[in-house]
Amino acid sequence: MNTNIIESKPWWKRNWKSSLGLVIIMLILLSYVFSSNFGAIVSDYTKAYADPTLFELPLEKVRANKRVQETLGTIEPIDNMTILNGEVQYSNDNKMVTSTIKITGEHGKAMLDIFATFENNSWLYKKIIVRIKNPPEKKETIQILETAIVDE
16 A cells, blocks of 8 residues: 655645746736826726715806706716716816716706806805717707806
């Protein structure tokens, strides 16, 4: 009878080549993320997500616009995923914001463009534009020209 004991190698000794390759790939990816503008983009979305007042007044103005009501119907409330699916860019030391989010009505969809500055602890809206895309036969751009202030 053979009484030889088979000794297995520890995990690290058996898999060190693939583990080392994985670590190198992770370091390359991390260096790319930190050297790119990815951190600023995430920061902009976080600020917009945390500041619901940025979107409240523009939505009120859009809902009150008769042309938007005729074309899109009643505008649904936006949720947090709408902000994350949109586009947000802060500039000028976070005092200016440009944002585009999707709004949905009972008769179609549109994009809401917001251009605002943060002055005296409130948002001062420079432009609020609704770009109606769907339905395609009602495609148009509606500019809401009123300047408004939202206090925090």
